[in-house]
Amino acid sequence: MKPSIEILQTFYHRMMPLFMPQAERVLETSPAQAFNEMAFRYTFSVDAMIKISRIIERQAQQTPLVADFHASFQYLSRVIPQQQRYQEVARAARGLWLYYAADTDAAPLQNLLALPRVTVIDTGAMPLVNILAILHQIYPTAVPQPIAPTPGFTA
Numbered sequence: 710m711k712p713s714i715e716i717l718q719t720f721y722h723r724m725m726p727l728f729m730p731q732a733e734r735v736l737e738t739s740p741a742q743a744f745n746e747m748a749f750r751y752t753f754s755v756d757a758m759i760k761i762s763r764i765i766e767r768q769a770q771q772t773p774l775v776a777d778f779h780a781s782f783q784y785l786s787r788v789i790p791q792q793q794r795y796q797e798v799a800r801a802a803r804g805l806w807l808y809y810a811a812d813t814d815a816a817p818l819q820n821l822l823a824l825p826r827v828t829v830i831d832t833g834a835m836p837l838v839n840i841l842a843i844l845h846q847i848y849p850t851a852v853p854q855p856i857a858p859t860p861g862f863t864a
Contacts, residue, residue, distance in 0.1 A: 766794065770801040778802035781832075784812040792821050799824045808832050 762780070769778050778798055782788045788795065788809060799805040804826045810833035815822060822829065845854050 766798050769798050773801045774803050776802065777804040777806060779806040779808070781808040783809060783832075785809045785815060785818075786813045788821075789813070789817050792818055796821050796824065799827050802826065804828060806830060 765778075769776070778801075780795065780798075782791075788807060795805065795807070799821065805824070806828045808830045811831060821827060842854075
């Protein structure tokens with residue numbers, strides 16, 4: 710099995726150059742079908758990220774077993790409220806890859822993590838966990854301050 714950092718490096722170096730940045734404002738005015746022609750390389754808007762995620766999730770569910778689905782939550786505690794949604798995505802996708810740092814106990818996610826096509830990549834020891842804090846320091850008006858993970862949790 711490849712180390713987590715190698716998987717992420719491969720993804721970044723092979724895929725990211727293929728996608729040109731696009732403005733977030735088109736999210737409000739474009740129909741879902743138009744997203745087939747678009748590529749969002751990055752966004753700092755939480756609302757925009759959620760909208761983009763929901764569009765992609767629906768597409769995955771409407772086209773079963775066509776592709777793998779990769780979802781990053783930064784922290785495990787952010788997956789828990791969306792467990793049902795991602796159980797449905799896991800059943801529709803060829804594989805569901807979840808990226809997060811464990812900031813809480815995974816027991817509430819037993820039903821999701823037990824599905825046969827679910828793979829977890831622990832990003833806890835990677836710089837991805839801190840990237841939003843760094844970006845917020847550099848661009849305080851453009852990047853919102855990150856929300857801390859579950860208080861008091863120690864892995």
